[in-house]
Amino acid sequence: MRWSTSKAVVGSFEGCEVVRVLVGEEQRDFNLHRKLLCDSCAFFQTHIETIPSPSSSQDGDEDEDSVLWLPNEAPDMFEIFVLWLYQRRKFSSFIETATQRISPDECRTMRTNLVHLHLFAAVIDLPALQDAAMDALQDTYLRFDWDMSPRFLAFLYGDCDAQHAVRLRKWAIAMLAWTLHGADEKAAVMAGQLDRLFAAYPDLQADYHMHLHKMAQSRADVRIKNPQLRLPANKLRSGERLFGFRQCTFHSHRATVGEGTCPHALALGHALVAMPVRRRDNKDEIESDGSDADRLIISPVRDLNEISYLDLS
Ligand SMILES: [Zn+2]
Known part of the structure; x- marks a missing residue:
């Protein structure tokens, strides 16, 4: 299994730091909360620590930031991972x-x-x-x-x-x-x-x-x-x-x-911390998993209706 990081974008949306993850050979783009991803497991913590945060990058120049690329994973699978990450x-x-x-x-x-x-x-x-x-x-x-x-x-x-x-x-x-x-x-x-x-x-x-x-x-x-x-x-x-x-x-x-x-x-009996997240194209509102049930977030993933993938049947 191969993992790599390369130059690309870490941004900040509405005050929350977001890391960009590219998945699969097609490099499907996911903008995910850095803290949420890092807190999920040691794997992401280790790989994302190497990515500079916007505050440490020079003058917020997005082109000089970094990205996590998971070249061998399937983007459609990763969409379901993101659903779990945000709405366990x-x-x-x-x-x-x-x-x-x-x-x-x-x-x-x-x-x-x-x-x-x-x-x-x-x-x-x-x-x-x-x-x-x-x-x-x-x-x-x-x-x-x-x-x-x-x-x-x-x-x-x-x-x-x-x-x-x-x-x-x-x-x-x-x-x-x-x-x-x-x-x-x-x-x-x-x-x-x-x-x-x-x-x-x-x-x-x-x-x-x-x-x-x-x-x-x-x-x-x-x-x-x-x-x-x-x-x-x-x-x-x-x-x-x-x-x-x-x-x-x-x-x-x-x-x-x-x-x-x-x-x-x-x-799962403990409420996860809700964080506002906004997708770049501002689509797909899904309620967050946080304790504030009234607050809606913009899901960083698309709807499951759109998934398509190899069938094992
Ligand atoms: Zn069990």
């Missing part, structure tokens, strides 16, 4: 609203972006973002009752770094087992491709058999234990866990929580 508390409801508003094909595109968002979060080591992306993925699969596809598995086991994809793989394997043990046509289609997938990706085969072993140990029935369904608590009665998975089963912090409360739920 409303992220899940925003995704849910989007799935109601956009077409199934567009939802598949959004799904693909969420997968890449999860991988991006792994790369920059931002567990809260990983887990928000995972929640959104599960909810979207549940809404449309999607199964796991051979193409998605081939992507996770053939194209992705094993460490970055470890949580996605865990969830995908659970989805594979659930799909295979269904009684419908999709199960037969997947079963017909299983030998080819196992031959191509031995790790997939090992993970699948390990999953079945764990399910058998816990006396779970893979025909009805649905990985689309994230149950709204970690401490469950025995009957509840038959039909879905604990809230944090596929979260990156899973091992440290046990049956306790999801740390992201606790963190």
